[in-house]
Amino acid sequence: xxxxxxxxxxxxxxxxxxxxxxxxxxxxxxxxxxxxxxxxxxxxxxxxxxxxxxxxxxxxxxxxxxxxxxxxxxxxxxxxxxxxxxxxxxxxxxxxxxxxxxxxxxxxxxxxxxxxxxxxxxxxxxxxxxxxxxxxxxxxxxxxxxxxxxxxxxxxxxxxxxxxxxxxxxxxxxxxxxxxxxxxxxxxxxxxxxxxxxxxxxxxxxxxxxxxxxxxxxxxxxxxxxxxxxxxxxxxxxxxxxxxxxxxxxxxxxxxxxxxxxxxxxxxxxx
Numbered sequence: 001x002x003x004x005x006x007x008x009x010x011x012x013x014x015x016x017x018x019x020x021x022x023x024x025x026x027x028x029x030x031x032x033x034x035x036x037x038x039x040x041x042x043x044x045x046x047x048x049x050x051x052x053x054x055x056x057x058x059x060x061x062x063x064x065x066x067x068x069x070x071x072x073x074x075x076x077x078x079x080x081x082x083x084x085x086x087x088x089x090x091x092x093x094x095x096x097x098x099x100x101x102x103x104x105x106x107x108x109x110x111x112x113x114x115x116x117x118x119x120x121x122x123x124x125x126x127x128x129x130x131x132x133x134x135x136x137x138x139x140x141x142x143x144x145x146x147x148x149x150x151x152x153x154x155x156x157x158x159x160x161x162x163x164x165x166x167x168x169x170x171x172x173x174x175x176x177x178x179x180x181x182x183x184x185x186x187x188x189x190x191x192x193x194x195x196x197x198x199x200x201x202x203x204x205x206x207x208x209x210x211x212x213x214x215x216x217x218x219x220x221x222x223x224x225x226x227x228x229x230x231x232x233x234x235x236x237x238x239x240x241x242x243x244x245x246x247x248x249x250x251x252x253x254x255x256x257x258x259x260x261x262x263x264x265x266x267x268x269x270x271x
Contacts, residue, residue, distance in 0.1 A: 065182065069103025069143070090129035093119050097133040101149040106255050113153055117160050124164035130157070131172050138173040142181030144191040148256055151175070151198050155263065158206055166213040168206050175199040190251035198260065201241040208234045235271055242267060 080094040096119070100112040119126040138150045150173075157165060178195045180188040211234070215227050245264055247257045 066103070066105075069145075073098060073102045088129055088132040090126065090133075093126060093129045094133040097130065097137060097153070100153050101134070101137055101146050103143060103145055105145045108149060108152060108256065108259060113156055116153060117156055120157065120160065120162060120164065124162070127164050127168075131168070135172040138175065142179070144178075144180040144182075144188065144195060145256065147175055147178055147180075147195050148191075148198070148260065151195065151202055152256075152260055152263075154206075155202055158202065158209065166209050169210040170207050171199070171203045176203075187250070190247065190249040191254075194245065194247050194251050194257060197241070197245045201238065201245060204241055205238055208238060238271055239268070242271075 076098045077095050080091050080098060083089055083091055083094070085091060093116070096112045096115045100109050100116055102109060116130055120130060134150055134153060138147065141147055141150070154171060158168075175195055176199055178199070179185070179192050182188075185192075208231075212231060242264060245261075247254075247261065251257050
């Protein structure tokens with residue numbers, strides 16, 4: 001199957017499935033007519049009913065957010081499908097980037113991550129459309145899941161060790177001040193902090209790779225103590241940034257964050 005085929009389906013639940021789940025959520029109706037059937041105090045029964053109603057509303061809100069995210073992803077894919085191809089806009093690459101950075105919060109879409117990297121391996125000319133699509137996606141989002149998936153995709157691109165990737169330099173988007181707009185700041189600060197720290201590391205790593213490639217192109221393969229010392233200083237700064245990526249509070253238990261941390265632990269030995 002070619003890379004441009006649309007037969008690959010996003011592993012995340014479709015909008016129809018999420019809306020179906022949303023429509024089947026039972027909402028308990030508070031009734032005071034049977035409040036004394038079990039010989040319990042009225043205030044205790046009312047408290048239990050309020051708790052049940054609160055849990056149902058919370059479940060409905062979570063499903064609504066999933067449905068909204070799935071609809072946004074599908075709408076973006078439709079727009080990419082019918083967009084005109086240009087030097088920067090490649091519909092098939094754009095769709096793969098959207099699927100790789102979907103709103104689904106339980107796992108990464110590794111199939112489309114590999115697909116994006118494969119586009120770059122096929123031709124270095126595909127790097128610009130990939131970076132354009134990813135940058136456009138990151139500039140628009142205020143969702144921590146999409147932002148984290150975008151950084152993870154960029155991390156995989158950087159680790160591909162392709163020649164064209166070495167000359168990216170600083171990342172084409174800025175998440176140093178990222179703030180999730182989907183929830184209360186009191187609850188979202190662990191995710192905001194994690195994404196900012198992850199971005200700082202990847203941005204510096206991409207810049208270091210570019211600087212090292214430029215120095216090699218100027219000096220050839222000759223050994224230079226000065227350049228080696230400069231490279232060691234850059235690696236030390238990378239390690240310092242890497243050690244600052246620490247998930248806190250609720251972020252430490254999210255599957256996406258745990259997957260990222262697995263890769264970062266391996267990264268320590270690759271620097």
